[in-house]
Amino acid sequence: MNMKQLAAEAAVDYVKDGMKVGLGTGSTAYFAINKLGERVKEGLQITAVATSVASEEQARELGIPLVPFAQVDRLDLTIDGADELDGSLRLIKGGGGALLREKIVAMGSDRMIVVADESKAVRTLGKFPLPVEIVPFAWEWTLKDILKLGCEAELRREGSELYKTDNGNYIADCRFGAIEDPAAVAAALQALPGVVEHGLFIGIANMAIVGKSDGTIDIITAKEKA
Ligand SMILES: O=C[C@H](O)[C@H](O)[C@H](O)COP(=O)(O)O
Numbered sequence: 001m002n003m004k005q006l007a008a009e010a011a012v013d014y015v016k017d018g019m020k021v022g023l024g025t026g027s028t029a030y031f032a033i034n035k036l037g038e039r040v041k042e043g044l045q046i047t048a049v050a051t052s053v054a055s056e057e058q059a060r061e062l063g064i065p066l067v068p069f070a071q072v073d074r075l076d077l078t079i080d081g082a083d084e085l086d087g088s089l090r091l092i093k094g095g096g097g098a099l100l101r102e103k104i105v106a107m108g109s110d111r112m113i114v115v116a117d118e119s120k121a122v123r124t125l126g127k128f129p130l131p132v133e134i135v136p137f138a139w140e141w142t143l144k145d146i147l148k149l150g151c152e153a154e155l156r157r158e159g160s161e162l163y164k165t166d167n168g169n170y171i172a173d174c175r176f177g178a179i180e181d182p183a184a185v186a187a188a189l190q191a192l193p194g195v196v197e198h199g200l201f202i203g204i205a206n207m208a209i210v211g212k213s214d215g216t217i218d219i220i221t222a223k224e225k226a
Contacts, residue, residue, distance in 0.1 A: 003117035003211030004081075008032035010209045010217050011079045011113045017045045020072050022105040023059055024080025025052040025098035028115045032079045037062025047072070051080065051105045052098040053166050075109040082114045083128040083199070085121055085208050089114070089222040090182050094131030094199030097156070097165045103197055106204050114208040121210050121218075126179035131156075131199040132172045132189055139170055142194030149188050151176040169196055 001009075008031035015021055015036060023033050033055060040046065040063055047067045050056035059066055080102055084092040091114060093099050106112040132153075134142045139155065146153050156163040156171040163171055179185055182200050189198040208220040 001215070003213060004028040004115070005031040006211035006215065007115040007117065007209045007217055008079070008211075009035045010211075011115045012036055012039065014077060014113060015039070015044070015046060015079075019046050019076040020067075020074070021046050021048045022075045022078030022080070022109050022112075023048050023050045023055045023064070024078065024115075025055050025102060026081040026096045028081035028117070029055065029079065030058065032115060033058050033062065033064070037064055040064050049075065049105060051101040052096070075105065076111065078106045078109040078112045079115060080106060080112065082116050082120055082201075082205075082208075084125050085114055085116060085205070085210075085220075086123065086125055087220065089205040089208055089220060090125060091201035091205060092125050092128050092130055092199050093201055094133070094171065095128065097131070097163060097171055099131055099199040100133050100165065100167055100169075100197040103201060103204070106201065111206045112204055114205045116208060116210050118210055118212045118218075121208075124178045124180065125182055125200075126176050129173040129175045130179070130185070132174055133165055133167070133169045133196040133198070134172055134194050135169055135196060138194060142192060143172055145192045145194065146172055146174060146189070149176075149185070167196070
């Protein structure tokens with residue numbers, strides 16, 4: 001079994017009857033959604049919300065019951081991937097462009113389990129360019145503001161077009177180098193009016209399940225959310 005699948009399927013063991021579940025996005029979350037689909041066919045009773053159009057379509061095809069946000073106050077558990085995670089369960093997310101919906105859903109969940117292969121576990125965040133979702137209006141100014149924070153940044157492209165998120169925004173991929181103080185970078189980005197959200201998830205994940213090449217998993221836990 002590949003490392004992503006190993007981690008994702010281990011996370012699905014935490015899903016119990018009656019839970020309201022957030023479905024993540026990306027190639028690792030894909031395996032979790034697939035496994036959940038299998039368990040729903042076997043009789044598992046859950047309801048779910050998705051963090052992207054792609055995950056919503058996958059869930060619908062598998063028969064996972066999706067509920068509108070208006071009908072659910074909080075989720076019990078969200079399972080999602082990450083582009084990088086450190087030993088304090090700080091994450092970089094958004095490689096697939098879904099960071100805004102992912103953060104809304106994760107923060108509306110009592111627990112978030114991150115699923116990843118071992119290549120994602122790092123000592124210091126920042127090798128993976130930090131995705132920052134910005135509004136298209138005056139994006140040139142927002143990009144200049146971001147550059148002033150001391151990174152190299154460029155707007156993500158999809159072929160010859162600028163990439164657009166499910167929310168119709170752009171993504172600036174920002175190379176800060178090693179991010180020694182993620183909270184400071186997060187605060188500086190959040191202060192810019194054109195920034196919708198950034199891919200630093202700090203104090204949000206409760207547990208990470210990391211699939212390893214030797215076929216085992218590592219579990220990293222954080223204290224429960226207040
Ligand atoms: O926007 C995408 C998400 O944050 C993904 O969870 C993240 O990019 C990890 O994706 P993957 O599991 O495909 O490496």
